[in-house]
Amino acid sequence: MMASILIVDDEENLRLTLSRILSKAGFTVTTAASGEEALRLSKAGAFDLAFIDLMMPGMGGLALLNEFRRLFPEMPVLILTAHATLESAIEAVRQGARDYLLKPADPNHIIERVQTILSDQKTPQRQREILKQIQSLMAELNPSEESEPESIDPAQVAAADPSRYLARGPFVLDLHARLVTKNGEYISIPPTTFDYLVTLLRHSPNPVTYTVLVRESQGYEVNTHEAREICRWRVHELRKAIEEDTKSPRYLITVRGSGYKLVI
Numbered sequence: 001m002m003a004s005i006l007i008v009d010d011e012e013n014l015r016l017t018l019s020r021i022l023s024k025a026g027f028t029v030t031t032a033a034s035g036e037e038a039l040r041l042s043k044a045g046a047f048d049l050a051f052i053d054l055m056m057p058g059m060g061g062l063a064l065l066n067e068f069r070r071l072f073p074e075m076p077v078l079i080l081t082a083h084a085t086l087e088s089a090i091e092a093v094r095q096g097a098r099d100y101l102l103k104p105a106d107p108n109h110i111i112e113r114v115q116t117i118l119s120d121q122k123t124p125q126r127q128r129e130i131l132k133q134i135q136s137l138m139a140e141l142n143p144s145e146e147s148e149p150e151s152i153d154p155a156q157v158a159a160a161d162p163s164r165y166l167a168r169g170p171f172v173l174d175l176h177a178r179l180v181t182k183n184g185e186y187i188s189i190p191p192t193t194f195d196y197l198v199t200l201l202r203h204s205p206n207p208v209t210y211t212v213l214v215r216e217s218q219g220y221e222v223n224t225h226e227a228r229e230i231c232r233w234r235v236h237e238l239r240k241a242i243e244e245d246t247k248s249p250r251y252l253i254t255v256r257g258s259g260y261k262l263v264i
Helices: 012-024 035-044 061-071 083-094 107-120 124-141 154-160 191-203 210-218 224-242
Strands: 004-008 028-032 049-053 077-081 099-102 165-168 171-174 179-182 185-187 252-255 259-262
Touching: 004 012, 004 035, 012 028, 012 107, 028 035, 035 049, 035 061, 049 061, 049 107, 061 077, 061 083, 077 083, 077 107, 083 099, 083 224, 099 107, 107 191, 165 191, 171 191, 191 210, 191 224, 191 259, 210 224, 210 259, 224 252, 224 259
Parallel strands: 004 028, 004 049, 049 077, 077 099
Antiparallel strands: 165 171, 171 179, 179 185, 252 259
16 A cells, blocks of 8 residues: 655645646645644554644644644654745754755655655564675685674675665665665654755765755755755764764764764
């Protein structure tokens, strides 16, 4: 069965457009014109994913997000926002939303983001399977040696399939499964944060400006001030995942007034 998606927005045209895009992609779509209606539709249980507009009369997007987090803590939520409410969208991510999309969003980007988030919802068993695949690959490269997770050589993994794996230092990124390992151990990070790590790793050890980081990671063209605010939260998430001490980062370094760089 295809995933079920709930769209909550008081703008009828946007609901219809987004519904068509997702329905054509094979998803089962339900729409609601308000937060109150969305809660009524959710009485039967959680959807696989929900889109929520922030600016709605009555129950606003943030209030609905908090209700969904209470009722269905595992249900991923995507925020729909415009530049004018970008700060609120970032706050929504802090409160548990998976990501946000700027209106109007490109249809292909919408479908790609939905597929990525739904894929990320898969069980830890899938994560273990990917690690086994990497370890099996290493066993083939070194058949005479015992392969332990901590002994994985990132350079060898990347060389074996450069179209799939990106590796620097202790990090191996599986670009197909969108998984990260550090010294052979799986690291759990949100989908958009994964894209930020990909961008930083590809530029490493060179600095990446705020605007370039947002453009290459999320596909948005924003000014420096907006990009800085967007990056700040993603970098905070990324540091929690990869650093032993977020107050004294070893890998992800701030380039004052400019951006960030990943030092391996």
